[in-house]
Amino acid sequence: MLGKTVLVTIFLASISVTFASTVDRISDSDEIYRRFDNLERRIQTLESENKLLRGELEKQNVSLGTLKSDLATQYGNLDLSQRTLKQDIKNQYILLLKTQNEVKTNYTELRFKIDTDVREIRDSLAVTNETLQTVTDFQGKKLIQLEGTLESLKNDVRNVNSRTGETPPSFYALLTSTVPIRGSNQTIIYDKTGTNNGNAYNTSTGIFTVPETGTYVFTWTAFSYVEEYVRLEIVVAGTIYGGTLSDTQETGDADTETAIVVANAKVGDEVFIRTQSRGPGDGRLYVEFECTSTFSGWKIS
Incomplete structure (x- = not known):
């Protein structure tokens, strides 16, 4: 605005000089x-234009100030957003580090627990393997002893038969399926016979009816399952x-x-196997492959 005012002043001075020169020449x-009136009107026109220019310049200054204020506000908002974003990123990074440390800790604890459990299971x-081996060895020795006893009894029977020339009453019966123990005085029905000389053993009732008076040997084997027990007894007449x-409640086998x-x-006496009245047991007479419960008897004299 100051520059325009100077230009107007210079212009007026130039006009004045021109006017003076002209006055000298015009009489x-x-x-x-x-010409003076024209010059005065020209000056008024220039002043009006100068006033308009000054108003326009003031408007431009106001617009410029508003623009500066808006830019400052936007810059402030942008700076605040930037600081907020930086703080959020920092917080997320801290949370990530914390989560990573927790994961590492949990992994270490889980790995330690797994290793401990594996060692305990291995031990x-x-x-268990040692116990099973011990039980197996014991059962093997016991079986050998029983086989020896049975062979001895068979020899005795053969000797008796050789003296009499006749086959005495004898039977060998066994279970073909597992029998659950339901209570006291439960007769065990061995449903299959391997030997039944004289047909005195009944597979439907489990009873051997003595066909001849004399002395008899009776034997039975009870095969019970894991963590169970069975009490049996033989009844003769x-x-x-x-x-x-x-x-097997404590051995686990x-x-x-x-x-x-x-x-x-004597002739007509009944012989059978049943559960005991005082604590018959809590389990089953088990059958597994060739292992089963048996009932046998034979006359020796």
């Missing part, structure tokens, strides 16, 4: 007045002659128990 007063399996307890009795019996 006619009317011409002078006419338990080692103990209404009298209990002996019993067995097959117990299957078990077999065998008993042998010698009894004098």
